[in-house]
Amino acid sequence: MAQAYTPGLKITKSTILKKERILPLKGEVVVKIGDKVKADDIVARTELPGDVIPVNVANKIAIQASDVQEKMLKQVGDKVQKDEVIARSKTFFGLFKSNLKSPITGSIENISSITGQVLLRKPPVPIEVKAFMDGIVSQVFEGEGVEIENKSAYIQGIFGLAGEITGEIKVVVDSPNSELTEDLIDESCEGKIIVGGSMITYAAMQKIIKMKVKGVIVGGVDDEDLKKILGYDIGVAITGHEKIGFTLVVTEGFGPIKMADSTFKILKEFERHKASMHGKTQIRAGVMRPEVIIPITFKEDELKEKQAELTGLKIGSPIRVIRQPRFGEIGNVTALPEELVVVESETRVRVLKAEMKDGVEIIIPRANVEAIEE
């Protein structure tokens, strides 16, 4: 039978990480295998073809579509400057001229004598891909990008907002159960990635933007507050492109939920270290979760790939509850009964028994826990 529980988010003090950094379309890789790179170094670049601007020449200078080719002063492939005349018609025995100026600087892409449209293309847009994390170039995909490898402390979040950043970690709360409130944020947080506990308030988010804090890692957030910050309701879980002034990584979920002790402990241990993080989240086939990567020093022979193992839950396995009741609490598996059990909602499900931190033994659907990976 399939594993009926969520494999936990990865949280570890030390792991060998590999990250592919790929261009959106073919281009040039500017590093080679073995190069040591910093997060902000450019590893590959390309040019995105410019936008296409159609201009209906026939309408603009009052000629038949079939005459457009003849009246064009520029041909397919020719470069044009903004306001340069590209087509000209003469009327009334040549006494009046009608000129058409190019609305952009670019080139002529196509001339149609059927519709009278001329397509102009803007100059290409340069695209650069950065390394994102400090490490070593372990593979080069010719014309496409690279793979960067390093050893890092690594925290996967459950949900996030906004794109890639790097910054120094600063823990501003004294426990994983504390709220991240506005009074905890001051000038010393500027340009940093700050760490909160169970929850971030709306006022704290506003202060973060004002103080130019680069990123926040926190246990929970209220959806109402996110809606206010974003100005809209998140519809489907595809994030990472938001422009809110900081990058957010939520480690536990929505509402006030204590940050997992192990997560808080790692962040505390690596305070003042440089980290790379992003809030990109996609929950569907090809799941993507936000990440916090804290590179640590390593020797090259340490970079040996370990096969990921999917181990099932066992008696004694640590778990975290990921739905009400007891959302966010941690315990250890005490029994894994095979038979289906009817829970309060009358749903017949596979369950497990677990002893929680307060000593109480609970019965809970296996789908509502996640394994805590050590």
Next chain:
Amino acid sequence: MSKTINSILATDCGSTTTKAILIEKIDGVYRLIVRGEAPTTVEAPFDDVTKGVLNAVEEVEDLVHIKGNNGRLIIKDGQIVVPQQGEVGVDAYVSTSSAGGGLQMMVAGVVKSMTGESAERAALGAGAIVMDVLATNDKRLPYEQIERIRHLRPDMILLSGGVNGGTTKHVAELAEIISAADPKPRLGSSYQLPIIFAGNVKARDLVKKELKDKTDLMITDNLRPTLEQENLGPARDKIHDLFMEHVMAQAPGYKNLMAWARTITDEGQNTENVDIMPTPGAVGNIMKTIARLENIEVVGVDIGGATTDIFSVFTEDQVFNRTVSANLGMSYSISNVLASTGMKNIMRWVPFEMPEKDVRNMIKNKMIRPTTIPHLAKELILEQAIAKEALRLAFIQHKEFAVTLKGTQQKRDISEAFSQATSGKSIVNMMSLDILVGSGGVLSHAPRRNQAAMMLIDAFLPEGVTKLAVDSIFMMPQLGVLATINEEAATSVFEKDCLIHLGTCIAPSGKYKQGKIALEVKIELPDGVFEEEIPFGEIRLLKLDVGENAKATIIPKYGNDVGAGNNKELTTTISGGVVGIIIDTRGRTIEFDEKLGVETKRIHIPENETDRVKSLKKWMIAFQAYPKDQLK
């Protein structure tokens, strides 16, 4: 050909799970033997869909062995064996697929509500997800349309436009826009993007000139040869062909899977290939088959984690429509249900108070941890309230799409003139609908079948006399593709093993009159006669088991109708199910939905908070939907 088939294996390769069913002919009747499933293996690290298929089929073999048939095998040397030889193999192996996000298409037409809409219908009917509809009048500037094509990267584009002999200039304009975008296919960069042109025959040369070199252009019959006529068949067939040749052939492992999908052709050992169908196309196929064979009108719904698909077959001509509400679902897009319908519409169905903040957080937590299940009764009630809204919204979209052809000049007889029949009118008629079939986790796996019946009724508002059913284990896709080679096997298993008959809903259409009698009902049940004058605002649940029938005489009041006309008595035979007969007099009144900004039919729920909660609890108890003590 079909009489020689004694065993069939059918698989459905979904984005997350591959499901396999084994059907065998026992005593002359096709029946489902067992069902197995395994994770789909189309993505890394496996990159081969056949591994998941073999795993699912191995589970089928194991389950057959548990049932006592120890020697039965389907796989030999890592392959599915066709035809069956002794105890090994099957006479037919068929499959559907939606792995890798299914078939994603863009369509284009000259006028959005005419050829654009016809092209959309053709693509949806073939089982595609329509990412966008381009039209010369879609209010976007050409550069915006070009950007959109470049950004979306569809699997293929269906270009239509112009009735035969009509505009060629606008069609050429669309071709130029597509050409300027220079679209690249989503899967694999080694082949050109397939484009089907199914528009004005006179524009074919212009389209060829523009697109032949840059794309893999196919030309087929115009899907709207005249304004009054739609001819979607050739375009749909072409979509299927290209789906097989391009999209499927690019997906990891599908070449092998396509070679395995075979059926015997005669009494001997000859076999031929069977095409793999896109999953929703196959579901549509079984719906159409059932509607045709039983001469009935059908609505089917599949509510998933990300999307809600609705299928319908209406009118004497058995017109088939399918819509996909891409962002209405119960996990991945649950948050979008809230964004679309608003908190008020969701909480309308909830018989207890809950701070908005908590509801919002619960919905978002379900979105980010989609595999969790409601442990607490209150969370179940809330999830089912959200499901009602997702289904209601998806059905509103479906009704707006399933319409008579727009832009036509109709010859009307006198009765049509009085009924104000116009072009573009919805053909969905809840009064003439015969059966409503639900599937998808929230409906098929509801802890009580009564909850599935309640969700279907509250969301779809059936009128008159309507049968309700759910697909127990979602095998409609497999049966849909099976119907293409053996209709008898597909329909037999559909009726006997796939559908769970919930029962019949009786509901008057029209006005709600507070405190008055809505219906006079007499039903001759096996254990006695039920006779009652039922006031407005009530639910009655009567026991009538699966396979049992009862004669019913129903007289609607206050201008209401149950199928025979306003205030007219209806005498009919109604069939039972695991839930029974549900009589619903809560009204079907037209209300303005503030959030959606449209007039929609709703059941009458009191505005006053205390009365609303009291009514909801009364109905939920009458439905026997939840334990009484949870509703206190």
